[in-house]
Amino acid sequence: xxxxxxxxxxxxxxxxxxxxxxxxxxxxxxxxxxxxxxxxxxxxxxxxxxxxxxxxxxxxxxxxxxxxxxxxxxxxxxxxxxxxxxxxxxxxxxxxxxxxxxxxxxxxxxxxxxxxxxxxxxxxxxxxxxxxxxxxxxxxxxxxxxxxxxxxxxxxxxxxxxxxxxxxxxxxxxxxxxxxxxx
Ligand SMILES: Cc1cn([C@H]2C[C@H](O)[C@@H](COP(=O)(O)OP(=O)(O)OP(=O)(O)O)O2)c(=O)[nH]c1=O
Numbered sequence: 001x002x003x004x005x006x007x008x009x010x011x012x013x014x015x016x017x018x019x020x021x022x023x024x025x026x027x028x029x030x031x032x033x034x035x036x037x038x039x040x041x042x043x044x045x046x047x048x049x050x051x052x053x054x055x056x057x058x059x060x061x062x063x064x065x066x067x068x069x070x071x072x073x074x075x076x077x078x079x080x081x082x083x084x085x086x087x088x089x090x091x092x093x094x095x096x097x098x099x100x101x102x103x104x105x106x107x108x109x110x111x112x113x114x115x116x117x118x119x120x121x122x123x124x125x126x127x128x129x130x131x132x133x134x135x136x137x138x139x140x141x142x143x144x145x146x147x148x149x150x151x152x153x154x155x156x157x158x159x160x161x162x163x164x165x166x167x168x169x170x171x172x173x174x175x176x177x178x179x180x181x182x183x
Contacts (some may be wrong), residue, residue: 001183006055006066011151012171019173028054028066032079041073041117044104048115052106063183064108069170071146073099078146087136090147095127101146101168107179116174120163121152127157141163 003023005016016023028051031041035046047068055064070080073093081087104117135154141147148154150161150168 002062004055004058004064004179006064007170008052009067009170011169012067014165015169015173019177023065025153026055026064028052030054032097038075040070040077040102041104043077044068044070044102044117045115047171048104048106052113056085058108060110062109063180065105065176066108067103067105067171069101069103069145069167071099071101073097079144080145081141081147084136087141087147088132089142091127091132091135093097094124094146094148095126095132098123099146101163103167103170103172105172105176105179107176107183109183112183114182116175116179118164118167118175120161120165120167122158122168123160124157125159131157154157 003021004026006026006028008027013025027093027119032047035043035050037043037046048066051066052064055066078090081090098121101120101122102117106113106115114154138153140149140152150158164172166176
């Protein structure tokens with residue numbers, strides 16, 4: 001079963017390598033702005049479907065995996081911050097609060113497909129302006145949903161998580177492996 005990871009995210013690649021799966025990488029080419037919904041579960045579901053539609057099957061038994069991760073808090077969706085100001089606003093909102101990280105995953109062969117959304121709750125410690133300003137001066141926030149990387153310099157901001165850690169990093173590997181067994 002040739003596995004194709006349809007993602008440019010280095011974290012998703014690292015997680016698959018960690019569990020010694022053989023896979024090739026293809027980069028999805030999508031205009032994410034065409035998905036207008038403000039509901040996080042609908043959004044990640046639509047985005048991983050859109051990403052999947054941009055990856056071509058290369059052989060009849062290919063299995064293609066695509067994913068999308070967002071942070072949701074107080075009815076807002078936090079994607080990747082485009083500016084320092086946006087990163088500051090996201091981190092200020094997440095400080096001393098609990099938010100959800102949702103990752104949608106689509107597993108697709110020529111014969112069937114399975115979509116699931118995994119949710120992890122993440123609680124942040126209170127952050128000072130100095131904590132935030134130092135962090136947003138690094139390059140870490142800008143390619144990450146919610147403007148932080150739990151696996152990097154933001155690790156000390158985390159008080160507690162409830163759910164799959166790998167889901168926060170962008171790929172819920174436990175649930176994904178369960179689904180791959182059906183393919
Ligand atoms: C919350 C959080 C997100 N992230 C990352 C995971 C995802 O790569 C990224 C969310 O962006 P996505 O749009 O889900 O993915 P991507 O643009 O990186 O890659 P592609 O569309 O090609 O698949 O945020 C972390 O690495 N650590 C974290 O703690």
